[in-house]
Amino acid sequence: MMNELDSYASLRNIVRGIFRSALNARGLLPYQSFAYTYDEVEGGFSDGGFRQLCLLVALFFCATEAGLVLDYDDPFTHDVLSELREAVHEFEARKSENEPSVDDDLISDVKRVRDAYLTKFDPV
Numbered sequence: 001m002m003n004e005l006d007s008y009a010s011l012r013n014i015v016r017g018i019f020r021s022a023l024n025a026r027g028l029l030p031y032q033s034f035a036y037t038y039d040e041v042e043g044g045f046s047d048g049g050f051r052q053l054c055l056l057v058a059l060f061f062c063a064t065e066a067g068l069v070l071d072y073d074d075p076f077t078h079d080v081l082s083e084l085r086e087a088v089h090e091f092e093a094r095k096s097e098n099e100p101s102v103d104d105d106l107i108s109d110v111k112r113v114r115d116a117y118l119t120k121f122d123p124v
Contacts, residue, residue, distance in 0.1 A: 008054045008106040015041055015058035016065075023066065030066040037062065038080060045083075053087040057106065060084060060113035072121060081121045088114060 018040050022033035037059055045052040063070070070077050088110055
């Protein structure tokens with residue numbers, strides 16, 4: 001059973017807080033904040049596919065808010081985009097099974113990050 005802290009909105013708020021703190025309090029650049037935030041939330045990936053999807057989508061959503069332009073040749077970027085692509089693909093393949101736990105914000109943000117980053121990502 002999913003609790004309130006596992007909702008997409010709450011996970012996005014957590015990720016946004018970490019990302020903004022990295023930018024403002026720590027003085028990191030947007031790409032550094034992206035990597036820092038990934039490191040901070042990565043432990044949550046082991047909690048399950050839906051939670052991993054939410055954390056990754058929220059991370060890339062924050063990147064779009066910050067206007068981050070990714071370096072697609074960077075190995076870290078490549079790895080994280082591969083994780084996002086796999087999570088989004090699995091989510092979309094199982095969308096009808098997930099309907100009770102899916103909200104409009106998640107669907108909208110998945111589209112936003114897919115359009116902003118995944119459509120430009122062509123792994124070798």
